[in-house]
Amino acid sequence: MYLDVDATKCTGCRVCLTICSLYHFKEINPKKAALTIDATFPKPGKYEPRVCNQCGICASVCPVEAISLPARPQPDQAVLAGDARSGGKEGAYIIDSEKCNGCGECVRECPTQVMFLHEDSSVPIKCDLCKECIPVCAPGVLFIKDENK
Amino acid sequence: MFAYGGKILRVNLSNDKISIEPLPEKLVSDYIGGRGFSARILYDELKTGIDPLGAENKIVVASGPLSGLFVPGAGKLTFASKSPATNSYGDSNIGGHLASEIKYAGYDVIIIEGISDKPVYLYINNDKIEIRDAGKYCGKGAITTEEMLKRDLGKEFEIAVIGPAGENKVKFACISHDFGRQAGRTGIGAVMGAKNLKAIAVRGTLSLKVADPDKLLEIGKKAFADCIKHPAWKLWLDQGTASVTNWSNQQGSFPTRNFQSGFFEDYQKISGDVMLKETIVNNKACFGCPMACGKYARTRRNNKEYYVEGPEYETAAMIGGDCAIGNIHDLTYANYICDELGIDTISGGSVAAFAMECYEKGIIDKKDTGGVELKFGDIRAFEHIMNLISRREGIGNLLADGVKVAAEKLGKGSARFAMHVKGLEISGYESRRAPAMLLSYMTCDIGAHHNRAWAITHDIAVGRDVFAGKSKRVIELQHIRPIFDMLGTCRLQWVELELSLDYYPQLINVTTGRNYTMDELLHSSERVWNLNRLFLIREHKDNFGRHFDYPPARVYENGVQTGPTAGSKVKKEDIDKLLDEYYQMRGWDKNGRPTPEKLKELGL
Numbered sequence: 001m002y003l004d005v006d007a008t009k010c011t012g013c014r015v016c017l018t019i020c021s022l023y024h025f026k027e028i029n030p031k032k033a034a035l036t037i038d039a040t041f042p043k044p045g046k047y048e049p050r051v052c053n054q055c056g057i058c059a060s061v062c063p064v065e066a067i068s069l070p071a072r073p074q075p076d077q078a079v080l081a082g083d084a085r086s087g088g089k090e091g092a093y094i095i096d097s098e099k100c101n102g103c104g105e106c107v108r109e110c111p112t113q114v115m116f117l118h119e120d121s122s123v124p125i126k127c128d129l130c131k132e133c134i135p136v137c138a139p140g141v142l143f144i145k146d147e148n149k
Numbered sequence: 150m151f152a153y154g155g156k157i158l159r160v161n162l163s164n165d166k167i168s169i170e171p172l173p174e175k176l177v178s179d180y181i182g183g184r185g186f187s188a189r190i191l192y193d194e195l196k197t198g199i200d201p202l203g204a205e206n207k208i209v210v211a212s213g214p215l216s217g218l219f220v221p222g223a224g225k226l227t228f229a230s231k232s233p234a235t236n237s238y239g240d241s242n243i244g245g246h247l248a249s250e251i252k253y254a255g256y257d258v259i260i261i262e263g264i265s266d267k268p269v270y271l272y273i274n275n276d277k278i279e280i281r282d283a284g285k286y287c288g289k290g291a292i293t294t295e296e297m298l299k300r301d302l303g304k305e306f307e308i309a310v311i312g313p314a315g316e317n318k319v320k321f322a323c324i325s326h327d328f329g330r331q332a333g334r335t336g337i338g339a340v341m342g343a344k345n346l347k348a349i350a351v352r353g354t355l356s357l358k359v360a361d362p363d364k365l366l367e368i369g370k371k372a373f374a375d376c377i378k379h380p381a382w383k384l385w386l387d388q389g390t391a392s393v394t395n396w397s398n399q400q401g402s403f404p405t406r407n408f409q410s411g412f413f414e415d416y417q418k419i420s421g422d423v424m425l426k427e428t429i430v431n432n433k434a435c436f437g438c439p440m441a442c443g444k445y446a447r448t449r450r451n452n453k454e455y456y457v458e459g460p461e462y463e464t465a466a467m468i469g470g471d472c473a474i475g476n477i478h479d480l481t482y483a484n485y486i487c488d489e490l491g492i493d494t495i496s497g498g499s500v501a502a503f504a505m506e507c508y509e510k511g512i513i514d515k516k517d518t519g520g521v522e523l524k525f526g527d528i529r530a531f532e533h534i535m536n537l538i539s540r541r542e543g544i545g546n547l548l549a550d551g552v553k554v555a556a557e558k559l560g561k562g563s564a565r566f567a568m569h570v571k572g573l574e575i576s577g578y579e580s581r582r583a584p585a586m587l588l589s590y591m592t593c594d595i596g597a598h599h600n601r602a603w604a605i606t607h608d609i610a611v612g613r614d615v616f617a618g619k620s621k622r623v624i625e626l627q628h629i630r631p632i633f634d635m636l637g638t639c640r641l642q643w644v645e646l647e648l649s650l651d652y653y654p655q656l657i658n659v660t661t662g663r664n665y666t667m668d669e670l671l672h673s674s675e676r677v678w679n680l681n682r683l684f685l686i687r688e689h690k691d692n693f694g695r696h697f698d699y700p701p702a703r704v705y706e707n708g709v710q711t712g713p714t715a716g717s718k719v720k721k722e723d724i725d726k727l728l729d730e731y732y733q734m735r736g737w738d739k740n741g742r743p744t745p746e747k748l749k750e751l752g753l
């Protein structure tokens with residue numbers, strides 16, 4: 001289960017980024033969000049959201065095994081830097097901020113480049129499948145893909 | 150300070166001095182943000198009578214408290230200055246992603262002073278501020294320059310830029326951003342050009358803190374949901390403001406051939422429906438917007454592809470109708486030309502239409518135009534005249550000062566159809582049979598612009614021949630609509646998707662931790678309106694009078710030629726009656742000056 005996109009619909013509004021940071025960090029900062037929007041202008045004039053597909057490569061490259069797919073999600077487990085809220089939704093690889101040593105290996109190795117480092121913390125920011133962005137994305141770009149269904 | 154960046158960045162281009170000042174509490178509490186800030190700052194800091202294109206003029210770039218937050222349409226920014234078009238306070242609103250980025254860099258306001266001795270651009274990367282050489286971008290188009298700067302600095306920089314028209318101080322040059330958004334009105338692009346400032350590039354990585362994040366999350370989600378479920382949402386997402394073109398023609402309010410008519414026979418060839426089929430490649434939103442009115446389009450011409458955002462309604466009206474360009478591909482290309490040259494499509498369209506009518510009437514001829522037949526409907530003629538204007542070459546030099554000044558110089562009765570109020574060209578609504586809309590153009594604080602009081606729907610609702618009582622709604626709108634410009638948000642979620650006004654005091658209170666009522670916001674907006682009136686009066690002293698609020702003679706001399714409003718014109722005495730009622734309701738005297746009691750009530 002992961003967040004998927006229909007990129008053709010994206011308008012580049014960045015609402016998904018604002019709610020991501022507001023929900024997880026209680027502040028607003030698109031650079032503290034677990035997804036990003038690429039824009040190619042003036043030609044061909046397209047937006048391309050980049051989101052985490054929970055491939056787990058981050059977990060496999062982490063030298064201290066701070067990233068894992070919890071068997072039974074812990075709703076209150078801190079998974080993101082700072083004052084993080086939420087965590088451990090079904091299907092989401094999450095970072096244990098206690099264990100993370102901030103080496104940045106996962107950020108470098110992420111194939112879709114959707115693990116983000118921000119100067120506020122050494123722990124990367126990663127999608128925890130909270131799903132908050134989905135209903136506020138007006139054109140309906142974001143949705144949950146469940147390969148088991 | 151919650152919601153705000155809390156800082157003013159001041160840059161003097163004459164002596165390269167850069168300073169950072171705290172945002173004054175009194176400015177915040179009385180003027181809220183955006184155009185409230187810019188109006189107060191310019192009134193206080195500009196000396197009377199200065200040359201808008203001289204070193205003493207300043208540009209104020211002001212975001213609002215809601216800019217950059219989790220709020221529908223939170224991407225609006227004000228550019229303000231003493232306008233070269235009107236010689237008074239001028240401002241223009243721009244969407245895109247600049248307001249938010251400035252806030253994330255830690256600032257609410259940027260004030261630009263002085264004149265640089267060589268072309269420069271302003272580089273802002275959080276607290277790293279530099280005035281950098283812009284030699285390599287000189288003379289380049291606005292779209293091209295933005296692309297170059299993004300390549301040079303990195304894609305995450307948000308960029309405001311002027312084109313050749315701004316560099317050459319064309320008095321309706323715009324400021325462009327995000328490949329299709331413009332601060333188009335009042336010629337602030339020319340002020341940037343006069344300052345030798347080619348661009349402003351901003352990157353911010355700081356967080357905005359709000360007083361009650363949980364409440365913002367809750368209210369913000371509701372507001373977004375309300376927008377998305379509105380029945381008109383889909384049409385706005387598909388067509389944006391171009392969806393208004395059909396309606397406006399059916400109402401006979403579509404400026405056509407320099408406002409000779411209010412109905413364009415080819416409107417169906419340039420409407421939103423045609424764009425959907427022919428040109429639109431993508432929907433493009435400003436920061437935080439659920440309706441994405443930007444329609445990114447592509448056209449082909451001489452085997453070359455052109456990409457441009459638009460045409461939106463105003464461009465369709467002022468170039469499509471007013472210059473009679475009745476083909477969507479020609480119109481899209483015309484839009485591209487203006488965007489690349491850095492020309493406001495509203496004033497630019499009006500100026501071209503004025504020149505075309507002058508040509509039609511023999512006031513100018515082929516000798517003046519460099520051999521080109523300047524005929525309505527001819528895209529090549531339009532392109533030719535825009536190129537001349539942007540270079541201030543030949544007749545372009547005359548036209549580059551706008552229709553008011555051009556008509557004064559051309560004479561031969563051309564002032565009677567120079568369609569402006571206070572020096573600012575009238576935007577896209579023919580209003581000879583819409584008294585509230587006409588009054589709104591006459592009294593708009595920056596010159597004839599529609600966005601302060603889009604009152605035509607009120608005319609249609611209560612009667613298009615009714616004059617009495619129209620002031621009430623116009624004044625109401627002139628107070629409500631600028632609140633969005635003060636908050637740093639778009640108004641279209643309210644206007645078009647009926648997002649409840651009740652959200653706004655709630656949103657400002659949960660984010661700033663202050664305690665405003667809607668009435669207090671309205672009071673603040675009225676304060677700004679009166680302050681801008683004082684600016685105008687201060688500039689013109691004894692010459693000031695109600696004639697500043699008169700529309701061009703065409704409104705009372707010529708009837709609309711064709712379409713649903715054919716034959717309509719307004720009697721001169723009715724224009725005075727409109728003003729009498731308006732002044733009285735505003736607490737202004739017979740000459741349109743705020744009374745001492747009114748000023749006291751507003752704390753001015």
Ligand code: SF4
Nearest residue numbers: 010011013014016137
């Ligand atoms: S909210 Fe949706 S449309 Fe807006 S940027 Fe994110 S993915 Fe794109």
Ligand code: SF4
Nearest residue numbers: 435438441442639641
């Ligand atoms: S409605 Fe249009 S102008 Fe307003 S915020 Fe949305 S995209 Fe921008």
